[in-house]
Amino acid sequence: MGDFWRKHYSWMSEGQWKCFEMLCDLFGGPHHIRNKVKPCGSGIEINEPTHNRLATFDFNYLTRAVVMAHDRAIRFAIEPSGPGLLRLVLHFRGSRAGRMYERHPTMEEAVEAARK
Numbered sequence: 001m002g003d004f005w006r007k008h009y010s011w012m013s014e015g016q017w018k019c020f021e022m023l024c025d026l027f028g029g030p031h032h033i034r035n036k037v038k039p040c041g042s043g044i045e046i047n048e049p050t051h052n053r054l055a056t057f058d059f060n061y062l063t064r065a066v067v068m069a070h071d072r073a074i075r076f077a078i079e080p081s082g083p084g085l086l087r088l089v090l091h092f093r094g095s096r097a098g099r100m101y102e103r104h105p106t107m108e109e110a111v112e113a114a115r116k
Contacts, residue, residue, distance in 0.1 A: 005030050011039060015092030019044045022068050022076075022090060026061060043091030047081045054078065054086070070107035 005020075012020060020037060023046065024030045037046050053061040069076035073093045081087035093104035105113070 009037065012044070013042070015042060015094065016044050018072065018092045018094075019074055019090035022065075022072055022074055023088070026065055026068060040089050041091070043075070043089060045087055045089045047085045048088050050084055050086050067107060070105065070110055073104040075104060 006017075009017070009020060016039065020030075023033055023037070023044075027033055033046065034049065035047050037044050039045075053059045054065075055061065056063045065076050068074070069090075073095065075089075075091040075093055077089040079087040079089060093102060095103045096106065097103055
């Protein structure tokens with residue numbers, strides 16, 4: 001990604017930047033992120049309109065977000081926000097080991113745990 005975005009979000013740590021890159025990959029580039037990305041502790045957050053994009057199939061943004069999050073060791077949460085909005089919160093974990101709040105499982109580990 002170009003210098004423009006690095007300058008625009010100069011407050012981001014490397015972990016926050018990795019979260020921003022995931023959002024960009026999910027939505028097809030930074031120009032498709034409609035609202036302001038804000039810090040959220042060591043992560044980032046964005047309020048996103050509740051269109052039908054967050055689904056497991058047909059506009060499979062939800063499935064893609066889950067796979068990307070597990071591949072990149074990023075905690076991805078969907079929370080309530082204002083009217084017609086969802087709050088997307090991302091925190092880079094960067095580790096497969098450690099305490100619950102320090103690690104993020106692989107996709108395979110998450111599938112195995114979910115099927116138990």
